Amino acid sequence: LVLSCSVQASHPNLVITQADVLDMRKAINEQGRFATAYKNLKAKVDLQMALPIEVPVPKDGGGGYTHERHKKNYQLMYDAGILFQLSQDKTYADYVRNMLLAYAQLYPTLELHPARKVKSQNSGKLFWQSLNEAVWLVHTIQAYDFVYGALSAQDIKRIETNLLKPVALFLSEGQPSTFNKVHNHGTWATAGVGMAGYVMNEPEWVEKALYDLEKSGKGGFLKQLDELFSPQGYYNEGPYYQRYALLPFVTFAKAIDNNDPQRKIFQYRDGIVLKAIDTTIQLSYSGLFFPINDAIKSKGIDTIELVHGVALAYSLTKEPGYLDIAKQQNQIILSGNGLKVAQALDQGLAAPYPFISVAFGDGSDGKQGALVIMRSQLAGDQAVLFKPAAQGLGHGHFDKLTWQFYDQTKEIVSDYGAARFLNVEAKFGGRYLPENESYAKQTVAHNTVVVDETSHFDGDVEVGNANAPVLSYFETSSRGTVSSAKIDTAYQGVELKRTMALVNLTELEKTIVLDVFDVVASGEHQLDLPLHYQGQLIDMNFALSVSTDQLSALGAKNGYQHLWLKGRGLPEQGLAKVSWLNENGRFYTHTSLVNGQEEFLFTQLGANDPHFNLRNEQAFVRRVNNKKQHQFISVLEPHGEYNPGKEYTLDAASQVTQLSYSQQGEVMLINITIAGVSYLIAINQVPDGSIKQNFQYQDQSFSINSRLAVFALNDDEE
Amino acid sequence: LVLSCSVQASHPNLVITQADVLDMRKAINEQGRFATAYKNLKAKVDLQMALPIEVPVPKDGGGGYTHERHKKNYQLMYDAGILFQLSQDKTYADYVRNMLLAYAQLYPTLELHPARKVKSQNSGKLFWQSLNEAVWLVHTIQAYDFVYGALSAQDIKRIETNLLKPVALFLSEGQPSTFNKVHNHGTWATAGVGMAGYVMNEPEWVEKALYDLEKSGKGGFLKQLDELFSPQGYYNEGPYYQRYALLPFVTFAKAIDNNDPQRKIFQYRDGIVLKAIDTTIQLSYSGLFFPINDAIKSKGIDTIELVHGVALAYSLTKEPGYLDIAKQQNQIILSGNGLKVAQALDQGLAAPYPFISVAFGDGSDGKQGALVIMRSQLAGDQAVLFKPAAQGLGHGHFDKLTWQFYDQTKEIVSDYGAARFLNVEAKFGGRYLPENESYAKQTVAHNTVVVDETSHFDGDVEVGNANAPVLSYFETSSRGTVSSAKIDTAYQGVELKRTMALVNLTELEKTIVLDVFDVVASGEHQLDLPLHYQGQLIDMNFALSVSTDQLSALGAKNGYQHLWLKGRGLPEQGLAKVSWLNENGRFYTHTSLVNGQEEFLFTQLGANDPHFNLRNEQAFVRRVNNKKQHQFISVLEPHGEYNPGKEYTLDAASQVTQLSYSQQGEVMLINITIAGVSYLIAINQVPDGSIKQNFQYQDQSFSINSRLAVFALNDDEE
Ligand SMILES: [Zn+2]
Ligand SMILES: [Zn+2]
Known part of the structure; x- marks a missing residue:
């Protein structure tokens, strides 16, 4: 085991670092995609911030008012937090602070969610499923990290003691079955708790997030990286679910890299995080994911999870093909990686993404x-x-x-x-x-x-x-x-x-x-x-x-x-x-x-x-x-x-005028005449395909030393 | 009657004039849409000119080989002709000359087309229908006009005597029922014959094209302009056929304007040619024509007939809305009007086309x-x-x-x-x-x-x-x-x-x-x-x-x-x-x-x-x-x-929660509640809609002095 030796020194330092912030502050005052994205987000958040803060007592299940409101809130805190970092306008920090304090007041009063589904999933407190609560924490801990520097010691204490630490404990010690599980839901929990550990200087939480509650290595984030993807980065449920699963991996891995670079998380399992992102792109055609399994067909590479993924992939590799995908996604995220993408696109560095067989x-x-x-x-x-x-x-x-x-x-x-x-x-x-x-x-x-x-x-x-x-x-x-x-x-x-x-x-x-x-x-x-x-x-x-x-x-x-x-x-x-x-x-x-x-x-x-x-x-x-x-x-x-x-x-x-099929030993032979040209297509079925096979066809000799060969036949009839 | 007093002086002088040619020659040496269109056409025609000329003996009906070949030929002659004018490269003129001579050799040997449909339509000689023959003449006479200056006196004599004059006579004297008919097929015939009259200095042909074979005014091009369109320029068969009917009108009118400006053809019937073009555009939505009657749905404003129409409309009016349509058509024609459109687009002058009710x-x-x-x-x-x-x-x-x-x-x-x-x-x-x-x-x-x-x-x-x-x-x-x-x-x-x-x-x-x-x-x-x-x-x-x-x-x-x-x-x-x-x-x-x-x-x-x-x-x-x-x-x-x-x-x-209908005198009243707002919609049905009508609704007094009024009601229930 590599022990964590980071010292909690500065904020923000999860997905976005202080160095990123300095670069981004410069970029918003220049022309370009990044500045445009900044202005758009600011306009959107300003509209929301003009309305009163609502932190309702949890009541509704998925789709209901309190459910949707708490989802909106974590996104708003995240957005206002990053706007504070970029604009240095304290109004944004105050907004996040006020909402966090409202949550800090509410959270200690909560029991398990009234609309919980007892049999199917662990319950949350703010949400009917603990999965949503983990997603809430992943966003909120980042928002907190953004505004940390603008908070009083008293606020910090209230927020950490009454809200963030209890949520992190609830999602870890409070639900070992989910936290330790090698499953996508577990990834959200470990990502949230691990990042909370970095922000609130709880290195033990990071260890547990990485190796499970007992630090056994049988569960936790690294085990999830080991098992949820194939060695090439394919996710068992197919692309529609792969892109969804991607986000906590990408987010927590980046936070680990920023805080514990010695863990070399992006080299882990031969670069599995990058492979998982890249595979998600390969699993698309004309911008849409191949609709295998329970997939909704209009889902495509512009999905927000993959916007984050592509920004990370580009920042790790500088491969211009990722810029091509980013261009089609047409969305810039306000992060260090997002800035790199925006600037590269502004410079016209995109090149076609290499889709392969x-x-x-x-x-x-x-x-x-x-x-x-x-x-x-x-x-x-x-x-x-x-x-x-x-x-x-x-x-x-x-x-x-x-x-x-x-x-x-x-x-x-x-x-x-x-x-x-x-x-x-x-x-x-x-x-x-x-x-x-x-x-x-x-x-x-x-x-x-x-x-x-x-x-x-x-x-x-x-x-x-x-x-x-x-x-x-x-x-x-x-x-x-x-x-x-x-x-x-x-x-x-x-x-x-x-x-x-x-x-x-x-x-x-x-x-x-x-x-x-x-x-x-x-x-x-x-x-x-x-x-x-x-x-x-x-x-x-x-x-x-x-x-x-x-x-x-x-x-x-x-x-x-x-x-x-x-x-x-x-x-x-x-x-x-x-x-x-x-x-x-x-x-x-x-x-x-x-x-x-x-x-x-x-x-x-x-x-x-x-x-x-x-x-x-x-x-x-x-x-x-x-x-x-x-x-x-x-x-x-x-x-x-x-x-x-x-x-x-x-x-x-x-234009197919003739088609015939035969087999010689282990070689499958398809003779097809199309648009007047006669082809012999040979497919070599021997267990070891590199062994050369010889065969006869229409009195000619052929050989194949690969799996597929295509011969244009002399067509004597013409 | 306005008698023709033009003197056949110069070539080309049909749709494209010598002045146009000088402007176009300049433009092809500059950057821009026009030069690009020129290069594209040149590349396309060069490929075709590398193949042997084929002028087959007519045999097949629509869709068959000889039919398609003769259609291809007139387009090729037209294209090579304009390329000769622009490039001054005699190769193009020679190509047109050689094809014309091949036709001049073939044509005198022809009887009526073997695949003619005796009952339904007049037969051609090159084509099974005389309609196609007229379209052939409209294109070929322009091609001839383009290369006239490069032809020897002997060639001119052979081509005019053995080909162009016989075709023009065949389409006029030879088929009075079609030529005199106030019908779209008649328009192609009068356009072809009239333009032939201009090029070969036969002013009588122009007169007959305009006023019918007897010069009675009961048929001919002007009568067609009178009767085939409504006063606003709507064509009875609907937009799918309107755009098809448009081309001979646009083409011949432009030739008349260039040769006989005193006829003020574009002012004829209060500007009916322009109205017909403009109406065709109005009859579209999202680039496609409204599919009424026998319409194929994918037909839209980028149809070549309307490309010609829009170029003319812009050149007549300088309305920037036509440029917006031209932009969507994404095709520049090599003509004086086409050049004006290309240059205006290059200058960014396009403005949204005003679609109206x-x-x-x-x-x-x-x-x-x-x-x-x-x-x-x-x-x-x-x-x-x-x-x-x-x-x-x-x-x-x-x-x-x-x-x-x-x-x-x-x-x-x-x-x-x-x-x-x-x-x-x-x-x-x-x-x-x-x-x-x-x-x-x-x-x-x-x-x-x-x-x-x-x-x-x-x-x-x-x-x-x-x-x-x-x-x-x-x-x-x-x-x-x-x-x-x-x-x-x-x-x-x-x-x-x-x-x-x-x-x-x-x-x-x-x-x-x-x-x-x-x-x-x-x-x-x-x-x-x-x-x-x-x-x-x-x-x-x-x-x-x-x-x-x-x-x-x-x-x-x-x-x-x-x-x-x-x-x-x-x-x-x-x-x-x-x-x-x-x-x-x-x-x-x-x-x-x-x-x-x-x-x-x-x-x-x-x-x-x-x-x-x-x-x-x-x-x-x-x-x-x-x-x-x-x-x-x-x-x-x-x-x-x-x-x-x-x-x-x-x-x-x-969001419609309530709907009721009533009538008070001649006023139709629809009360609808939608998204919580209650509206009273009144439609005034009196013969003279400008007479003010008073009525009561839910104890309130209203009046309407137009056809349609929409009142937001006080909703006491809320
Ligand atoms: Zn399926
Ligand atoms: Zn219909």
């Missing part, structure tokens, strides 16, 4: 499956998300091996995300809708195989948490990105194995997505592979029987009850094509190589939805029956442009 | 009903389109008295527009879809009353063309905009009368839309009033019986066969509310004042649509049965904000 190993050891992202810039900014990731706890979806596709800023092959209208009272009180369980989490709501109309793990989250898929391989090169994964625990006696590739056809300036989904079972089953597409259906190349004046639900449960069956068709052996037009103006054709046994079911979401809670999205489901074994093979091809504004339409028809 | 009288006399636009900037940029306009010929919809609403850049209450995927072969050859007739044109596809599930005029376009609604009044002031209109010919024995207002509630910084629809019939009928809304249904304040596992079509014909009935409810007497959330993040609540007899039918588009041609949009239909008389009264209220990205939701619930 990557497999993020899941779980604290990075071995609980992986979240795979494939990107290409060949034909516009594209991304495939492939998800052989772990369940991701209670907000996880039963979506093993699902995928999504993004092109030209839009979702093309999509995930429903969470079924929820956040804070809209009329929609189930703004909470997760019943349809989140009955549809959004179910396997059929995803682009992966459903066996016998039953969700993965039979919809049991505990079983899901205990059984992750296995990432077989991932490789990226100039020819594209390929990955393969499998899972044999989603269904008893069934192995699911999926191989996906985003392939660059450089000669054609085109990309395609290859998808080979193998199912091998011990008994016979019905196998469904849905594809949820975004856009208007344009065409298919096979006959369809359409339900024109009567619709029924596709099934009775596990999400099927929410799908209207609009039409069905059984394409003959060969290529089965379905085309749609996305709102981005591009066409997409999904070509399946079928054997005459795959039925295509076209669906629309919205059945059994009495409150109109669901968006009416479209899908088609490939179905085979009574199968012990089946291989779903398909190619997704973006093409053409629909521009009715300029009155032209280009390449509205698919 | 206005009633455009329809028909050449302006008295065939009207298209009404109401705008407000009080709560963001809003527009109501109210349509007591004439049928608008074959592309018109059976939508008398319908309305649309726009807010914060989006459609809120919408029109389907045309059912068509322009040029998408798989979608019915890219033509209008069958569903354009069976759904999009039908009354139920609009937000207006349908009697007995039958469309207006029983769907007969001839009857529609002969019977326009009557605009009773229109008025706009700081309190808002109000209009009322009626029609008694849409259904036999039924009078439809609608009064709409976009009302500013200044104290609340809110707007509402008032809608009172009166139906009076001689017999009993079923009356339906649909409302097509854009967004996710959030809530209604009455019980609904929802079809959860089986859907059926709402009806059998006239568009009803395409609507799935999702649910129905019969609200009790009082206020019936339906709320939805638009993708712009705002909530909208439609509150109807009901008497317990209006049933609400919730529908989704998509029944009887075997080819998935329709977008699956939502509506609700208010229905009463066996009624001789009914009044549909409602208020549309925008409110709140949904921002899941920033995690807040404001005012998701309607």
Whole structure:
């Protein structure tokens, strides 16, 4: 253990230091983004400070008046505190002081919150959950630190004795189960208590925050850094929750660095804090987070937690790509890191952020499956998300091996995300809708195989948490990105194995997505592979029987009850094509190589939805029956442009004219003819992908010494 | 008659003059938008000129190879011609010369086009329709004019004798029915022939173009200016066709002005050319044209026809608002007018274009009903389109008295527009879809009353063309905009009368839309009033019986066969509310004042649509049965904000708490309480709206001497 040896000397010294303050004071008198942000915050806070201070007796749960008021108060104290530091105008310090004194008067009178939820979470006193109380402390301790120098000794005593120390003790000794827990809620508690320790010169509190109440190292902030992220910085619940989890890590780590630089917190676990920030950015497309698990789709990189994260990442690395993200966030925070970002942006130092193709190993050891992202810039900014990731706890979806596709800023092959209208009272009180369980989490709501109309793990989250898929391989090169994964625990006696590739056809300036989904079972089953597409259906190349004046639900449960069956068709052996037009103006054709046994079911979401809670999205489901074994093979091809504004339409028809699949030893061979060019795509499946494989194809010899190879064939027929 | 006395002296002298050319040559050597546009065009044309010239023997109809090639050729000749004038590089002139000579060789060998459509339209020789041939001439004659100075006397003779004169004669003497017709197709012909007359010194052709082949004045360009636009410059078929019709008017008028300034063409009919341009702009919202009639929704002000129009409008008026539009168009044309726009934009002279509330009288006399636009900037940029306009010929919809609403850049209450995927072969050859007739044109596809599930005029376009609604009044002031209109010919024995207002509630910084629809019939009928809304249904304040596992079509014909009935409810007497959330993040609540007899039918588009041609949009239909008389009264209220990205939701619930309706003499009185404020809205219906009316309400005396008054009532209850 590294013992703390800091001496509490000066204020402020948490996230923002005295040196930062001097720089910031200079900057607000110059032109630039920082000064603008300062003026905007000042105008906003001045409006609030004109109103009387309200510190109500706690009464309401989440969303209610006293709850929202106490949330507003900690933000106001924080903002007024930083304004005091920058302006040196004592009015701001007085405002914080008066509010702190009001809290110091109230707090000793409080019992546990009257609206507490006894079973589900530890209660706070100001708030119904101790989580909110910890967030309150994280902000308030910083505000206190800002105004410390303007307080009388008597005020300091009252505030520390009656408010800040009791809150810190309540959140640590008072709730060991949360404080010691290796969980995001624990992080807020350790961050608050640890920072309180720095400010009020209680080094023991810092030790406990870092190593748990017993200083055992089994819990506490460092253990949280060890376990809540994978070695690459991926957070098990997915990006929507990752960005939320980020803030206490970023905040407390910076305070530790300022107070105890010898702890080298930013080097901890090979720089895990920075990795966690960077991974959050990588988990976005066109400014929005990939909507896996219970994610609300409009959440993106401009979220305030990531504004803090990016400011820290830039200040640690000076990588100009972070400035590009900061520019899109369009928000400057008033801190030392924020100043560095603002000044660099003013100087025009931003450069494109390098989005990459990557497999993020899941779980604290990075071995609980992986979240795979494939990107290409060949034909516009594209991304495939492939998800052989772990369940991701209670907000996880039963979506093993699902995928999504993004092109030209839009979702093309999509995930429903969470079924929820956040804070809209009329929609189930703004909470997760019943349809989140009955549809959004179910396997059929995803682009992966459903066996016998039953969700993965039979919809049991505990079983899901205990059984992750296995990432077989991932490789990226100039020819594209390929990955393969499998899972044999989603269904008893069934192995699911999926191989996906985003392939660059450089000669054609085109990309395609290859998808080979193998199912091998011990008994016979019905196998469904849905594809949820975004856009208007344009065409298919096979006959369809359409339900024109009567619709029924596709099934009775596990999400099927929410799908209207609009039409069905059984394409003959060969290529089965379905085309749609996305709102981005591009066409997409999904070509399946079928054997005459795959039925295509076209669906629309919205059945059994009495409150109109669901968006009416479209899908088609490939179905085979009574199968012990089946291989779903398909190619997704973006093409053409629909521009009715300029009155032209280009390449509205698919250019895939031939597709065949074969295997030689461990090498998967896909022969595809597209726009008149014949390609042989080889995927090497041997356990050790670096071992060179030789194979023959159409009387030619080939070899592959990587996972993916793409050969342009001599086309003798032309 | 004003006789032409111009002497053909110099080239070029059509849309672009020699003086323009000198200015443009200077500008391309300076920095700025014009030089950039020049370089871009040059790069584009250079690429094309590197390929061999192709002047194929005509064979294909619209969309086919020879058709598209000849279209491409006239644009190429035009572009190369202007590049020759600007660069003085003879390569460009040679290219135009060579192509013209190729045409001069081909043209004498041609008969009427093999793919001509004998019954529907005059045939061309290069194209299947003479319309395309006229467009070809309008471009080609300008290209010829550009390169004239670089041609030998021999070339001139061959080109004029074998090509240009025959084409001009073919389009005039050769097809008197089109040339003399007061119709948009006639405008292209007269423009082409008239300009050919200027270039080839045939003043008689100019006379015929202006006054018809007999020079009678019964047809020709001037008559077209008289009759195709209303006095305010509104084109009967609506904005989608108006912008298309605009180009030959703008082009030929400019050529007339340059050659025969004494004709004062831009003052003709009180400046109708400029009015037509300006009206086209007014008929847009957020850059897109209002999609009435057979309109494709993504068509907007950046359409090339309007780029030409705006350049002319700016050059005629120097109004900085046109620069604002030009900026949004983001395209500079290489002409004298284009240069003026580019330079003014470079100087930063643009100012917001003044969009106004206005009633455009329809028909050449302006008295065939009207298209009404109401705008407000009080709560963001809003527009109501109210349509007591004439049928608008074959592309018109059976939508008398319908309305649309726009807010914060989006459609809120919408029109389907045309059912068509322009040029998408798989979608019915890219033509209008069958569903354009069976759904999009039908009354139920609009937000207006349908009697007995039958469309207006029983769907007969001839009857529609002969019977326009009557605009009773229109008025706009700081309190808002109000209009009322009626029609008694849409259904036999039924009078439809609608009064709409976009009302500013200044104290609340809110707007509402008032809608009172009166139906009076001689017999009993079923009356339906649909409302097509854009967004996710959030809530209604009455019980609904929802079809959860089986859907059926709402009806059998006239568009009803395409609507799935999702649910129905019969609200009790009082206020019936339906709320939805638009993708712009705002909530909208439609509150109807009901008497317990209006049933609400919730529908989704998509029944009887075997080819998935329709977008699956939502509506609700208010229905009463066996009624001789009914009044549909409602208020549309925008409110709140949904921002899941920033995690807040404001005012998701309607703030209308009370609504009542009464009438005193000719004054309509709507009392509404919203956000705790009680308003009395009075609408004066007397024939002469300027006569002051007195009335009592809740023991207070009021008077109104305009159409619309809004009084904030003393609310004794508070
Ligand atoms: Zn999901
Ligand atoms: Zn319409």
